[in-house]
Amino acid sequence: MPIRGRIEVNQLHCKGCELCVMACPQDVMALDMEHLTPKGYHPAQLVAEGCTGCAICAIVCPDAAITVYRETPQKTRATA
Amino acid sequence: MTKQLLKGNEAFAEAAIRAGVEGFFGYPITPSTEFLEYMSRRMPELGRAFVQAESEVAAINMVYGAACTGKRVMTASSSPGISLMSEGISYIAGTEVPVVIVNVMRGGPGLGNIAPSQGDYFQMTKGGGHGDYFPIVLAPASVQEAIDYITLAFDLAEKYRSIVHIVVDGNIGQMMEPAELPPMRKIPKEAPEWAVTGAKGREPNILTSIYIDPVDEEVVNIRLLKRWLEIEKNEVRYKEYALDDAEIAVIGFGTAGRVASSAVRAAREEGIKVGLFRPISLSPFPKKQIEEISKRVRRILVVEMNSGMMLEDVKRVVQGRVPVEFYGRMGGVTPFPDEILDEIRRVDSNTADVADLEREQWLDRLEARIAGGK
Amino acid sequence: MVMEKVVYQRPESLTDTVTHYCPGCTHGVAHRLVAEVLDEMGIREKTIGVAPVGCSVFAYNYFNHDYVEAAHGRAPAMATGIKRVRPQNTVYTYQGDGDLASIGMAEIVHAAIRGENITVIFINNAIYGMTGGQMAPTTLAGMKTTSSPLGRDVELTGYPVKMAEMLSTIDGAGYIVRRSLHNPVNIRKAKKAIRKAFETQERGLGFAMVELLSSCPTNWKITPQEALDFIENSMLPVYPLGDYKVHPELAGLRV
Structure with a gap:
């Protein structure tokens, strides 16, 4: 199963510069044209399945606006 | 402590060290260079910071940075060097960090010369740098006074988070005189709470002179002005000699005041009722004291080594209230006591109105004196 | 139950203040990298920053540690003063190209000559940003700015200045490199360089500077992505990335 991740975009910090959208290797991000941030920008968001939590979006983000999470595989305790 | 024979600039430097200066940043310039030279040896000896900067511009900004840590720091320079430092001086004033600056003044404008002068009076007392601020300016007239006021300067700088300028001229910087140095002060371990020391267990401290919103800047201007009014109330300093029954008051600071004191003594021996008022704090200016004097005397003679700056x-x-006359030498020329004695005699017998022409009248006399080869 | 871990979050060394930088300006990336390095090294609480005059004049609002604000170009002198009286602190300047390579040329060169134990983060975006896009000493030949409207004429205004190359000739310099912020790979490399520049200071190995090729979409009058492409296509040939001077004691350092 592919690694699954997700992101949270801070609506205060995001300025809709789109650098994360352009950099996303999975091509699963886009600006949310339906909403404006308090500063008046269209924020970035995930728009499709497939985020791997690679954090490329966070690496290019000039505003440290993105928190990235990744699922960790559950270790099953071996039984004797 | 006993009196020793001390050279001006070196004694000032040692006085600063004993006052607890922990950083000296400077650039060589005559006639203040011995200050830097002395520091280059003494500061490292004591494990304190010394940097010979690449320019006065850099030196004052090193002082600025070091002052932001709350430590006692200073520089010493001479007139053209102070001009270069003016930018940093304004930033220091705007950031409200304590700094002591010694200016061993020389003849100018421009490169001028290296002879003693008081031509930086306006530059020092009226600010020098840009913006709305008021520096404290102290003008000692002897090696001992300079030692005492350098010590005081650090206390005043810290008390008011202000710049304190010590202005002397090449005479005082270069002369040797018997004087007594104060004992070594202990370096405080704790930094003031506003200082940048690393935000360990506290919110970050930010030291800046930017207040981008004019309303905020005005708050700072008000704070600076209120602090200045306190300084005007508390920190006026001066020396008086034979003024009690004086009909003529001579007013002069620093070397000019010291030369004038010889002339005043000589005039007293001739029976002229003359006294001397010597401002030590040029800023805050001893306004009340001079106002009081002007109510008691017939005439005032201002003596300076410039074109009549304190005169204003x-x-x-x-x-x-009474006529104010002027006598000055410029360009690095120090007046002789005889010159001032001549002036005192003339002023004592003069009953004419000066009518704001004291500079023109003085220039005529000065040019005649120069033409006469005196 | 699905468990998840945080892969990336805003570093502690940044405050929560929204920057005034234009959307897509890589000043923000540089800030973030410095903050991440301070976090990783655990030195936030002993660090003192020196902000410049220029677009990053308000850097002190964005970093969560002590900061002072210098006069234009004088940050290295101010940092010198701080570091000399408080050697126990980590001191760095954050300067743009107008600040460092024009008005502050003497201060940066002499800080390097003295081998000051400070770290310098140098943002080269080939333009004056704060004042609205004038020619900088780093402006490329032929590049149009508001003060070189026909394009920079190198015959009249000189050639782009290469600070990393220049400072690398100085004996007092311990670590001088140029990196770029135009894509994820280079951003990662830039962060490692910033880490090494702070390690240089922690080890007392002298003056350290990381020159970062940075974007200015607003004054270059292109989109943020196009600005990154401009760095890659137009700036890299003039400003080659690389290690211009690395103190031998840093050579084996893995970060």
Whole structure:
């Protein structure tokens, strides 16, 4: 199963510069044209399945606006 | 402690060290260089910071940075060097960090020369740098006074988070005189709470002179002005000699004041009722004291080693109550006691109105004196 | 139950203040990298920053540690003063190209000559940003700015200045490199360089500077992505990335 991740975009910090959208290797991000941030920008968001939590979006983000999470595989305790 | 024979600049440097200076940043310039040279040896000896900077511009900004840590720091320079430092001086004023600056003044404008002068009076007392601020300016007239006021300067700088300028001229910087140095002060371990020391267990401290919103800047201007009014109330300093029954008051600071004191003594021996007022704090200016004097005397003679700069401050205080006359030498020329004695005699017998022509009248006399080869 | 871990979050060394930088300006990336390095090294609480005059004049609002604000170009002198009286602190300047390579040329060169134990983060975006896009000493030949409207004429205004190359000739310099912020790979490399520049200071190995090729979409009058492409296509040939001077004691350092 592919690694699954997700992101949270801070609506205060995001300025809709789109650098994360352009950099996303999975091509699963886009600006949310339906909403404006308090500063008046269209924020970035995930728009499709497939985020791997690679954090490329966070690496290019000039505003440290993105928190990235990744699922960790559950270790099953071996039984004797 | 006993008196020793001390050279001006070196004694000032040692006085600063004993006052607890922990950083000296400077650039060589005559006639203040011995200050830097002395520091280059003494500061490392004591494990304190010394940097010979690449320019006065850099030196004052090193002082600025070091002052932001709350430590006692200083520089010493001479007139053209102070001009270069003016930018940093304004930033220091705007950031409200304590700094002591010694200016061993020389003849100017421009490169001028290296001879003693008081031509930086306006530059020092009226700010020098840009913006709305008021520096404290102290003008000692002897090696001992300079030692005492350098020590005091650090206390005042810290008390008011202000710049304190010590202005002397090449005479005082270069002369050797018997004087007594104070004991070594202990370096405080704790930094003031506003200082940048690393935000360990506290919110970050930010030291800046930017207040981008004019309303915020005005708050700072008000704070600076209120602090200045406190300084004007508390920190006026001066020396008086034979003024009690004086009909003529001579007013002069620093070397000019010291030369004038010889002339005043000689004039007293001739029976002229003359006294001397010597401002030590040029800023805050001893306004009340001079105002009081102007109510008691017939005439005032201002003596300076410039074109009549303090003269303007004196006249503003005297407000035409009595005639104010002027005698100065410029360009690095120090007046002789005899010259001033001649002036005292002349002023004592003069009953004419000066009518704001004291500079023109003085220039005529000065040019005649120069033409006469005196 | 699905468990998840945080892969990336805003570093502690940044405050929560929204920057005034234009959307897509890589000043923000540089800030973030410095903050991440301070976090990783655990030195936030002993660090003192020196902000410049220029677009990053308000850097002190964005970093969560002590900061002072210098006069234009004088940050290295101010940092010198701080570091000399408080050697126990980590001191760095954050300067743009107008600040460092024009008005502050003497201060940066002499800080390097003295081998000051400070770290310098140098943002080269080939333009004056704060004042609205004038020619900088780093402006490329032929590049149009508001003060070189026909394009920079190198015959009249000189050639782009190469600070990393220049400072690398100085004996007092311990670590001088140029990196770029135009894509994820280079951003990662830039962060490692910033880490090494702070390690240089922690080890007392002298003056350290990381020159970062940075974007200015607003004054270059292109989109943020196009600005990154401009760095890659137009700036890299003039400003080659690389290690211009690395103190031998840093050579084996893995970060």
